[in-house]
Amino acid sequence: MSNKEIANAFDDLANLLELHEENEFKIKSYRNAYITLRKLEQPLSEISAAEIKALKGIGPAISSKIQELLSTGTMVALAEAQAKTPPGVVEMLDINGFGPKKVRVVWQDMGIESIGELWYACNENRLVEYKGFGLKTQEDLRNRLEYYQRSKGKLHCDAAERIAMEVCQTITQFIPGAFVAPVGEVRRKCPIVSNIEILVGYNGELTAVFSTEALVLEQATAATIQLRTKDGIPVTLFKCLAEEFGSKMFHYSGAPAFIEAFIAENAGISFKSLRTEHEVFEKAGWPFVVPELRETADIVQAAKKGQLPELVTAEDLRGVLHVHTTWSDGLHSLEQMCTRARELGYAYIGITDHSKSAFYANGLQPNRVLEQWDAIDLLNEKLAPFKILKGIESDILNDGSLDYEDNLLSRFDFIIASVHSNLKMGIEKATERVVRAIENPYTTILGHPTGRLLLSREGYPLDWDAVFDACKRCNVAIELNAHPYRLDIDYTLIPRATALGIPISINPDAHSLDGLEHVRYGLQTARKGGLTAAQCFNAQMYDQWKK
Numbered sequence: 001m002s003n004k005e006i007a008n009a010f011d012d013l014a015n016l017l018e019l020h021e022e023n024e025f026k027i028k029s030y031r032n033a034y035i036t037l038r039k040l041e042q043p044l045s046e047i048s049a050a051e052i053k054a055l056k057g058i059g060p061a062i063s064s065k066i067q068e069l070l071s072t073g074t075m076v077a078l079a080e081a082q083a084k085t086p087p088g089v090v091e092m093l094d095i096n097g098f099g100p101k102k103v104r105v106v107w108q109d110m111g112i113e114s115i116g117e118l119w120y121a122c123n124e125n126r127l128v129e130y131k132g133f134g135l136k137t138q139e140d141l142r143n144r145l146e147y148y149q150r151s152k153g154k155l156h157c158d159a160a161e162r163i164a165m166e167v168c169q170t171i172t173q174f175i176p177g178a179f180v181a182p183v184g185e186v187r188r189k190c191p192i193v194s195n196i197e198i199l200v201g202y203n204g205e206l207t208a209v210f211s212t213e214a215l216v217l218e219q220a221t222a223a224t225i226q227l228r229t230k231d232g233i234p235v236t237l238f239k240c241l242a243e244e245f246g247s248k249m250f251h252y253s254g255a256p257a258f259i260e261a262f263i264a265e266n267a268g269i270s271f272k273s274l275r276t277e278h279e280v281f282e283k284a285g286w287p288f289v290v291p292e293l294r295e296t297a298d299i300v301q302a303a304k305k306g307q308l309p310e311l312v313t314a315e316d317l318r319g320v321l322h323v324h325t326t327w328s329d330g331l332h333s334l335e336q337m338c339t340r341a342r343e344l345g346y347a348y349i350g351i352t353d354h355s356k357s358a359f360y361a362n363g364l365q366p367n368r369v370l371e372q373w374d375a376i377d378l379l380n381e382k383l384a385p386f387k388i389l390k391g392i393e394s395d396i397l398n399d400g401s402l403d404y405e406d407n408l409l410s411r412f413d414f415i416i417a418s419v420h421s422n423l424k425m426g427i428e429k430a431t432e433r434v435v436r437a438i439e440n441p442y443t444t445i446l447g448h449p450t451g452r453l454l455l456s457r458e459g460y461p462l463d464w465d466a467v468f469d470a471c472k473r474c475n476v477a478i479e480l481n482a483h484p485y486r487l488d489i490d491y492t493l494i495p496r497a498t499a500l501g502i503p504i505s506i507n508p509d510a511h512s513l514d515g516l517e518h519v520r521y522g523l524q525t526a527r528k529g530g531l532t533a534a535q536c537f538n539a540q541m542y543d544q545w546k547k
Contacts (some may be wrong), residue, residue, distance in 0.1 A: 002219075007035075009078055014031045032057040033062050089103060092118065125138065155193045157191050158521060164198065170215060195236060199248055203240075203241055250280045258297065260429045263297065286313065290527065318539060318540060319348035319387075319538050320507070321537075339384070348542045352393040373392075396419045406442070416445045416507075417445070427463060430462055434462060434467055445477045446479060447507075448488040470504045472501060482506055487507070492529070495529060503536065506537075526540050
C-alpha cells in the first residue's frame with residue numbers, strides 16, 4: 001500500500017469513530033497520524049517497524065495498525081467501524097464539507113441512510129427542522145450532493161493517465177507486437193476522465209491478456225472488451241486489425257463534435273484502413289491536429305484554414321512560479337525546492353509561501369517574510385545565475401484587500417492573489433471581491449481563480465466578463481493552477497482571456513519536490529485551451545514580465 005492509502009485509512013477511521021461519538025483521544029491520534037503519514041516522503045514499506053514507531057505522533061498502537069495494513073492491506077479496527085455503519089452512511093462521509101457530526105444528525109435523528117434519501121430530504125426541506133441545518137445549509141448540501149453524484153465514478157487526469165498506461169503495459173507484455181494506445185478522454189488530456197479507453201491493433205486473439213491478475217474480463221463483443229482492473233476501475237478495450245490502427249486511433253480519440261465536423265468537411269473521402277493517424281490528416285490535406293484540441297467543431301474550421309495555434313511546450317517555459325516551502329506548509333526546504341527547479345532546467349523560481357491570514361498553513365508574519373528574504377538573498381548568491389524571486393501567495397480577504405500593508409506588499413518581486421476562505425459568496429459579491437484584488441496595484445497574478453477542487457468542490461461563481469475586464473485594465477495575469485485536482489482556470493476560458501491579451505501563467509502550486517512536476521498537467525490543459533508561448537506568462541524571463 002502507498003503512504004497516501006495508509007494515511008487515508010486513518011482519516012476514514014477517525015471520521016467513523018467521530019460519527020459514533022467514540023474516544024476523542026483516539027480520534028485526535030488518528031487524525032494526527034493521517035497528517036504525518038501523508039507528508040512522509042519515504043515509502044512506509046521501506047521503513048522498519050522501529051523507525052515507524054519513532055515517527056512523530058506514531059506510537060505502538062498506530063504503528064501496529066500500519067504494519068497490519070502493510071502486511072494484509074486491511075485494518076481490523078477500520079473494518080469493524082465500517083461493519084457497524086450502513087454503507088450509505090459511510091458514503092456520506094465522502095461528501096466534501098459534510099463532516100461526521102452532520103452525518104450523525106441525518107442518520108441518527110432523521111433515519112436517512114443513503115445519498116439518495118438525503119438528496120430527497122433536501123428537496124423536501126426536511127433538514128431545516130433540525131439543529132445545525134438552516135435553509136442556506138440545506139441548499140449548500142443539496143448542491144454538494146448533486147455535484148458528488150455527477151462526479152461519481154470519474155477520475156482525475158493524473159490517475160486516469162497512470163491507470164491507462166499500466167493497462168497498456170500489461171497488454172503489450174502479454175501480446176508482444178500489438179499496437180496499443182490510450183484513446184478518448186485520456187488521450188485528449190481531459191481534466192476529468194469518465195471512462196478509460198484503450199485501442200488495441202492486433203491480427204490475432206487477445207485472450208492471453210485475460211489470464212493476468214491485473215485485468216478481469218467483464219464482457220466481450222466483436223469490437224469491444226469490457227475489463228476491470230484489480231482495483232475495480234472499468235476499462236474499455238476497442239479491437240481492430242493492425243493495418244487499420246491509424247484510422248481507428250483517429251476515430252476513437254476525437255470527441256463526437258470534432259469527428260462529425262471533420263467527416264462532414266471531408267465528405268466522399270474514405271479514411272478506412274490507414275495504419276497511422278497522420279495519414280488521416282494527410283489524406284484530408286490538413287495539418288495534424290493534436291489530440292488535446294479535438295473537442296469541438298470550431299477547431300475543424302481552424303485546421304481547414306491552416307490557422308491552428310502553435311501550442312506552448314515544456315521547452316518554452318523559462319521559470320516556475322507558485323512554490324511553497326517549509327516556511328509555510330511545504331514539505332521541502334527553500335534550498336531543496338530551488339535546487340530541484342534548477343535541475344529541471346528552469347532559469348528562475350518564484351517562492352510564494354502563504355501570507356499571514358493563512359494561519360492553518362503556517363502563513364508568514366511580516367517579520368518571517370523579512371527573514372525569508374535574507375535566506376533567499378544568500379541562496380541567490382549560491383545558485384547564480386539561477387534566480388530566486390521573492391513572492392507571496394497573498395490571501396484575498398473578504399473585502400477584496402490583500403494580506404499585509406502596502407509598504408510590505410510593494411517590496412515583493414511579484415504577488416499571487418488567491419481566495420482561500422469564505423467560498424460561499426454569491427456571484428455579485430464574489431466577483432466584486434476578486435475584481436478589487438485584481439485592481440490592487442501590487443497584484444501580479446490572480447491565483448486559482450475559482451478555487452475549485454475537481455471531483456470534490458465546485459468553484460465559486462464569477463462574472464468572467466468583469467474579471468477579464470479588470471485583468472486587462474490592470475495588466476494582471478491569470479493562473480492556470482497545474483495541480484491535477486485544480487486545473488483552474490478551466491481550459492474553456494483560456495481563449496476568452498488570451499483574446500483580450502491577458503497572459504496565462506502555468507503554475508504548479510508545488511508543496512513538494514514532486515509537486516514541481518505538476519507543471520506537465522498544466523501544460524496539457526493550457527494546450528487544450530489553445531495557449532501559445534507568446535500568451536504564456538512564464539514563457540518569458542522574469543525581467544520581461546517584471547516590467
